[in-house]
Amino acid sequence: MNNFYCFTFCLRESGMIYILLVSVALAIICLFAYFLKRRHEFLLANQIFMIWIITSSILTMGCNMFHLIWVYLGIIIICVLLLGILKLLINLRHSNLIISSIEIISVLEEHFGVTIKILDIQRIRAYTHRGVIYLSIGLMERLEPDEIKAVVAHETYHLRKSPNKFISSILAMISFTFLRHSDEYYADRFAAEVSGASNLKNALRKLDIKDYSKRIEQLS
Amino acid sequence: MVKIERISLNKQGLTKFFSPNEARIMKVLWELSHSTSAEITRECKDLSLPCVAGTLDRLVKSGFARREIDQSENRVRYIYYPTGDRREIGVKISERIIESLIDTFGDATIDTLGKINGRRKNE
Structure with missing residues (x-):
């Protein structure tokens, strides 16, 4: 009676536990990939997670309904926890904010019609989140005002014209494809037009951004 | 530290x-x-x-x-x-090291410190 005959497979009672354990392991891998900012690996781990959920659904198709409900409940709880931790991590990233009214920021906010917030961290960070551009002090102290303008122009493009990253990620996840990076190229072109190519090139060089030489080459 | x-x-x-x-x-x-x-x-x-x-x-x-x-x-x-300053940082580092030595060797460390102190004074 300890055997469950599911679809064409046979799972013992412990099979349910294994399904849950694998789900927990995959959720942890997703979190690690996010925490280490490995965007591709994060997406890949999520896609594997989805494949696993589909596979476990097939495996448990003929199982005892009581056990099946517990397995699905477990997977749902893991997914909710995963999303909760992700949200917490995202919020923590925005916890070191300075509310500042320095002139250079006010001028840029007015010029581009955006809201800019400054992060009290030494690491180089420039990104958009929920309609706001975030710049770190580490970035601001390394760049001249015109170069900061180029960075803000680049981020403004992402804010206004880039496809929604969350929706793109979900679409990429369910279609088992990857995100395109051509968006960076168009954001660079826009920034070069608005603030001057030399300023953007200098900013990319000073910040030692990954693939900066390739991006500078594309601007030429 | x-x-x-x-x-x-x-x-x-x-x-x-x-x-x-x-x-x-x-x-x-x-x-x-x-x-x-x-x-x-x-x-x-x-x-x-x-x-x-x-x-x-x-x-x-x-x-x-x-x-x-x-x-x-x-x-x-x-x-x-x-x-x-350099002296204050020196005090912090010394405290940390001496505490660790005392944890491991106990009185032997204190005796040695006393001996070194006496020797320095004589010099």
Whole structure:
């Protein structure tokens, strides 16, 4: 009676536990990939997670309904926890904010019609989140005002014209494809037009951004 | 604070307790009393700005330096200060090491310190 005959497979009672354990392991891998900012690996781990959920659904198709409900409940709880931790991590990233009214920021906010917030961290960070551009002090102290303008122009493009990253990620996840990076190229072109190519090139060089030489080459 | 496992007694000067870059930057901070990462980069010509900034960040996290945000001259930047002069940092490091030795060797460490102190006085 300890055997469950599911679809064409046979799972013992412990099979349910294994399904849950694998789900927990995959959720942890997703979190690690996010925490280490490995965007591709994060997406890949999520896609594997989805494949696993589909596979476990097939495996448990003929199982005892009581056990099946517990397995699905477990997977749902893991997914909710995963999303909760992700949200917490995202919020923590925005916890070191300075509310500042320095002139250079006010001028840029007015010029581009955006809201800019400054992060009290030494690491180089420039990104958009929920309609706001975030710049770190580490970035601001390394760049001249015109170069900061180029960075803000680049981020403004992402804010206004880039496809929604969350929706793109979900679409990429369910279609088992990857995100395109051509968006960076168009954001660079826009920034070069608005603030001057030399300023953007200098900013990319000073910040030692990954693939900066390739991006500078594309601007030429 | 200084990690015991990072202490290398076979090295020279401050590099016994700090990495070579940390030691150089601490010297500049003691000399200038406060400084920005750009000023320190000018003093340590062979170090890049990202290297200096990263090292300063580590020094802040380990409690040897502190930083304040400066918004003057229409710029945003950090100004770094040492948390103590060379002697005060020396006291902190010595305390940490001696406490660790006392934990391990007990009275033997205290006796040895007494002997060394007496010998120094006689010299």
